[in-house]
Amino acid sequence: MLDELRQVEEEARSSLRVVQSGENLEIWRRRYLGKNGALTEMLRSVGDLPKDERPAFGRAANEAKRGLEEAFQRRADELERQDTERELRGGSVDVTLPGRPIGPGHLHITTQTLRQIYAIFADMGFQVYEAPEVETDELNFGLLNMPPDHPARDMWDTFWVEEGVVMRTHTSPGQIRAMREYCPEPIRVILPGKCYRYEQVSARSEHQFYQVEGLAVGHDIRMTDLIGTLTEFARRxxxxxxxxxxxxxxxxxTEPSIEADIECILCEGLGCRVCKNSGWLEIAGAGMVHPVVLENGGYDPTEWSGFAFGTGVERPAMLKHGIDDIRLFYGNDLRFLRQF
Amino acid sequence: MKVPMSWLEDYIDIDVPVEDLAERMTLAGLEVESIEYVGLPQAELPWDPEKIVVGEVRSVRPHPNADRLVLVEVDYGEPDTEVVVTGAPSLLKRAGEDELHLKVAFAMEGARLYDGHGSGREVLTLGKVKIRGVPSRAMVASEKELGISEEQVDIIYLPEDALVGMPLVEYMGDAILEFDIKGPFAHLNSVIGVAREAAALVDVPLRRDVLEELERHGTELSSEPDYLNLEILDPSLCPRYSAALINDVEVRPSPFWMQLRLRRAGVRPINNIVDVTNYVMLELGQPLHAFDYDLLRSRPGDERPAIIVRRAEPGEQMRTLDGQMRVFDDRMLLITDGGGPVAVAGVMGGEESEVSQETTDVLLEAANFDYLNVRRTSRELGLATESAQRFGRQVDPELTVKAAARAAYLMRDLADGEVAHVMDDLFPGREPRRVVRIQPAHIARILGVEVPTDDIVRILTSLEFEVAESDGDPDTLAVTVPSHRRDVTRPADLVEEVGRIWGYDRFPTTRMRDELPPQRENPRLEGAERVRDLLVGCRLDEVITYSLGSIQDEGRLHPGTPRPDADAYLRLRNPLSSAQDTLRQTLLPSLLETVRQNLRFVDRVALFEIGRIYLPVKGSPLPEEPRRLGIVMTGPREEPSWLQHQDPTLMGFFDLKGVVETLLNGLAVEGAFEPAAQAAFHPGRCAQLTVDGDSIGTVGELHPLVRETFQLPDQPVCVSEIDLDGLLAHCGPPREMAPVSAHPPIYEDLAVVVDEEIPAARVRDLIVEAGAPLLRSVALFDVYRGPQVGAGRKSLAHRLTYQAADRTLTDREVAQVREAIVSQLTRELDATLRG
Structure with missing residues (x-):
């Protein structure tokens, strides 16, 4: 019986040496150490032995089992180490190859710029107010202190839809709409949107463009507040x-009216083609809301005051990103749009 | 408007550098766009005061070796004269003449000048040369060589008053300010107007003596002159008409100084009479017109020519100075004589009574016209003259007599004329001076800056306002407005004057201390921004196209059918082009055009736009402007790469539908897709998107014929247009969390065989309905048609996931649910199970 034990142990050890995979190792374990394995069977048959042989055989069998378990563990460790080595040997890649392209989508540069503007003004309490793009002459001009034939109308080249109806030339008519809607509450809004001008298209001008108008109306709104607000916007x-x-x-x-300039960010004020050698770039037109306009919006100018400003969207984006042709915005060449 | 500093200095002594003056004017609202330097050290080509001086030609001798050259002896203020070789045409003609006194611009060795014969602006340094054997080390210069003009004509001749030897830069160097005057302000469109502003800004007095011609010449005014029968029939359109008669003039070129000033101001010199009218207009801002007095006709029974200011008879005609026959309507104001129209009031004179070389007597008109009427007439006739532009900005009516006198005496001096002893002046429309009352506290309230009252008074006074304390109210100022400030009518106008002269650069910045207005929700904006983010997340690029398109483009979506009815669209009256004359009612034409253009350079195009369309509303002047969402996708699904070997699987209907489903899901909207037929779409690949029974858009592949009209390639072009506002109206409330079960799910596949015409969505709906609540999800993973299921049938294989929130499901429970699903499908759809 003891001989038989030695024989099984010997056979197990030699077959363990040739096991090369995890699968075979498991088969080996089941054959010798498993529930019905050879060694387990032998331990189970201890009872068949004469009483006096039992202790010696039991000790030997347990010893053999422990020995095989240790050998098994060593072999398992060895195989795992080999596996790891193999994986490492065969798994190298050329890390300089390009990654898998995701092909992400892009927001239009105008949308991105608008969002930046919204966010900055939102922090100062200005909310977005949208108004129509097709406007009456009265709202686009008349109620903004430009009755028919007013010479200042020459400042805007206008698309006419029909008598008394225009494509809005600026976002300013929204001022009247916001005031009439919110009167007599104080107001802090920005009015973004498409505007239209009867202008030949060139690298510097488009017949369709975006503007953002700002309007604040209250009991104590001052010109210095306007300058503070524009300064904050420009800084951010x-x-x-x-x-x-x-x-x-x-x-x-507006009256008084002002324009805000920043030192040309391309030439740092030295003078270049973009700033027409002045060293300055206009970033907004602004002023205190004209008393006539306040009245037209329903606010008594002896009690209320306000400021308004207007800034482009494409021009600031052009400055920020070095875009030299406004036509790129609505030409929608994806090779341009995907850069942002 | 261009104003030479040399002219401005007639009125003010400026002791600050021109750049500083320009900066201060710009900050005060008179924007100096550029400064052009002539000869000064800042100029592109400075005139060296040592080497470029006034010279005098004394004699001209023939060149011994050349017919086309002469030797010129020049005195330039040194003991010895200099002999110069030149080919100047005007000097060639004088070969052999002696004792000449021709003043010229003389340049010596070492002087830097432009190459007069080169095509560009190359700078040359004058050196010692030999020309055909005769040495020469100096030259008489032309305007081009000095950088004054672009053309090489002749050498420049200076007037006699030029001192020989004087540096040329001192004699005629200059800085020319070019202004961009914002706003309709006639009072700024003149040299005197700019001088008045400059005086206020640098705090120096304005010299007025130049203007006081009336006093200087002791002019008498008369409203009953013996040389003219003047009548204003429409005083509302012509508040004032003044005139002067200048007899025995000689029409000839103006003197050098006047030509130089006019040219530097951007006006071409013509002759002394016309030049004087332009000069005085530039100087004072009062447009003038000169008639040939002898061509004006009288009324029957009167010796004197008549000037009658009246509205035109409808259809009345006249040929204007530019040679065009003009037809007038009865709102246009004319200057007429005894025989008919002689000028369009304030706009342009008539050809017939124009001053010519033969003119001897000039009738000068200095009038004031209603600015709105001049604007209208100018616009209707398409005549945007200098005169009309100035009158259109409200010219000071007090200017007429001053300007007439100024011009009359200039004509006397420059054309040897004789000013008739009286000037006529009809002024039916005189207005009292305006007084505006203002409180310094109000100025502080608007500006946010406490400007001391003394400074307010100083600023206003420097601009020629008269400031007094208001009667009985020490806190209020009574400000009398000068006649040239037609724009100042209310306190706000004075606030601006104080603010801009005080200087906005001195204003502090403040944060608003006014209460924060009520803050409102804005689902309209937030919804659109959410849609943008979702679609960009689906790998779409956002574009923004033009709102203006054409009827033809809209028609391209419906090939083979008549063009859309133009009356159903809003259209521009003055389009830039016929391709952009209509307000769009769909985003698709411009999106498809964008796709076409991009496909030249990019294979995969997947883009979207959110934009308004414009739908006319009966009985309302303004259209509705609902927002549309347009999506177009075409080309390979994946970007090509080394990992994806040329497997250009093209995007099709289900790629687009996946995007739309993602969008709906992101907005928590339950949408349904139903087969639909639309002209622009492939009839078998077009779905109508409905939400809660409202149809809100179309999703499909473009009809091959439409693809062709847009010149798109032969590959599926997936297109969707959705009513964005309609979609956002259905956005659900915030989603409630569904608990994530800790218990294991059980998966099971179910292949349902149904008749071909049963929509997959119907099968799915029944499974979901019968499987609730233990059926957690259903995913279709295969569609099979073929012999195994029989003709006219299809197999839809779904993976079902069962799960309970509170326990591990048993096989029996699952079997029961499955049984319920199967019997429902069998009952409703006559379905069988496959395999």
């Missing part, structure tokens, strides 16, 4: 630019 949008300057200007619907 253009990212810590150099100097900002406010200069007098003229718009029929």
């Amino acid at each position: 949008f253009y990212g810590g630019v150099g100097r900002l300057r406010m200069r007098g200007s003229y718009f029929p619907f």
Whole structure:
């Protein structure tokens, strides 16, 4: 019996040496150490032995089992180590090969710019207000302090839809709409949207473009608030630019009127083609809401005051990204749009 | 508008550098767009004061070796004269003449000049040369060589008053300010207007003596002159008409100084009479017109020519100075004489009474016309003259007599004329001076800056406002507005004057201290932004196309049918082109055009646009502007790469539908797709999208014929157009969380065989209905048609997932649910199970 035990143990050890895979190792374990394995069977047959042989055989069998279990574990470790080595040997890639293209989608550069503008003004309490693109002459001009034949109308080249109806030339008619809707509440809104001008299309001008108008109306709105608001916007949008300057200007619907310039971000104020050698770039037209416009919106100018400003969307984006032709925006060449 | 500094200095002494002046004017609202330097050190070509001086030609001798050259002896202020070889045409003609006194621009060795014979602006340094054997080290320069003009004509001749030896830059160097005057302000469109602003800004007095011609010449005014019978029939359109008669003029070129000023101001010199009218217009801002007095006709029974200012008879005609016959309507104002129209008031004179070389007596008109009427007439006739543009911005009516006197005496001096002893002046429309009352506290309230009252008074006074304390109210100022400030009518106008002269650059910045207005929700904007994000997440690119298209483009979506009815669209009255004359009612034509253009460079095009369309509304001047979402996808599903070996699986209907489903899911909207027929779409690959029974859009592949009209390639072009506002209206409330079960799911496949015409959605709906609540999800994973299921039948294989939130399901429970599903399918659809 003991001989038989030795024989089984010997056979198990030699066959373990040739086991090369995890699968075969498991088969080996089942054959010798499993529930019905050879060694297990032998241990089970201890009872068949004469009483006095039992202790010696039991010890030997347990010892053999422990020995095989240890051998099994060693072999298992060895095989795993070999597996790992094999995987590492065969698994190298050329890490300089390009990754799998995702082909993500892109928001239009105008949308991205609008969102930046929304976010900056939202922090200052301005909410988005949308107004129609086809407007009455009265809202686009008349109620903005430009009665028919007013010379200031020359400042806008207008598409006419029919008598008294135009494609809005600016977002300013939305001021009247917002005031009439919200009166007598104070107001803080921005009015984004498409505007239209009867202008030949060139690298610098488009017949369709976006504007964002801002309007604040309250009991105590001051010109210095306007300058503060524009300064804050410029600082955040253009990212810590150099100097900002406010200069007098003229718009029929604001008084006093100003324009805000930033030091040209391309030449840093030295003068270049983009800033027409002035060193400055206009970023917004603005002013205190004209008393006539406040009245037309339903607000008594002796009690209320307000400021309004208007900024382009394409021009700021052009400055920020070095885009040199406004036609790229609505030409929709994906090779352009996918850059942003 | 261009204003030479040399002219401005007639009115003010400027002791700041021109750049500083320009900066201050710009900040105060008179934007200086550019400064053009002539000869000064800042110029592109400075004139060296040592080497370019006034010279005087004394004699001209023939060149010994050349017919086309002469030797010119020039005195340039040194003890010795210099002999110069030149081919200047005007000097060639004078070969052999002595004792000449011709003043010229003389340049010596080392002077830097432009190459007069080169095509561009190359700078040459004058050196010692020998020309046909005669040495020469200096030259008499032309305008092109000095950088004054682009053309090489002749050498420049200076007037006699030029001092020999004087540096040329001192004699005629200049800086020309070019202004971009914002706003309809006639008072700024003149040299005197700019000088007035400059004086206020640099705080120096304005010299007025140049203007005071009336006093200087002791002019008498008369409203009953013996040389003219003047009548204003429509004083509302012509508040004032002044005139002057200048006899015995000699029409000839203007002197050098006037030509130089006009040219620097951008006006071409013509002759002394016309030049004077232009000069005074530029100087004072008052447009003038000169008639040939002898060509004006009188009324019957009167010796004197008549000037009658009246509205035109409908259909009345006249040939204007530009040679065009003009027909007038009865709202246009004419200047007429005894025989008919002689000028369109404030716009342009008539050809017949024009000043010519033969003119001896000039009748000068200095009038004021209603600005709106001039604007209208100018627009209707298509005549945007300098005069009309100025009148259209409200010219100061007090200017007429001053301007007439100024011009009359200039004509006397420059054309040897004689000013008749009286000037006529009809002024039926005189208005009292306006007084505007304002409180310094109001100025502070609007500006946010406390400008001291003394400074307010100083600023307003410097702009020629008269400021007094208001009667009985020490806190209020009574400000009398000068006649040239037609634009100032209310306190806000004065706030602006104070603000801009005080200087916006001195304003502090503040944060609004006013209360924050009520903040409102904005689902309209948020919804659209959410849609954009979802679609970009589906690998679509956003585009923005033009709102303006054409009827033809809209018609291209329906080949073979008549063009859409133009009356159903809003259309522009003044389009830029016929391709963009209509307000669109669908995004698809411009999107498909965008796809076509991109397919030239890109294989995979998947894009979307959110934009408005414009639908006319009966009885309302304004259209509705609902927003549409357009999607187009075509080309390979994947970007080609080394990992994806040329397997161009093309996108088709289900790629697009997957995008739309993702969109609906992201918005928590339950949508349904039903087969639909639409002209632009492939009849078998077109679905109508409905939400809660509302049809809100179409999803499909483009009809091959439409694909052709848009010149798109022969591959599926997937297109969807959705009513965005309709879609967003159905957005669900925030989703409630579905608990994630900790218990294991049980999976099972179910292949349902049904008749071909049963839509897959119907099968799915029945499975979901019968499987509730333990059936957690259903996913279709295969569609099979073939011999195994028989003709006219199809097999739809679904993977079913069963799961309970609170326990592990038993096989029996699952079997029961499955049984319920199968019997439902069998009963409703006559379905069988496959395999």
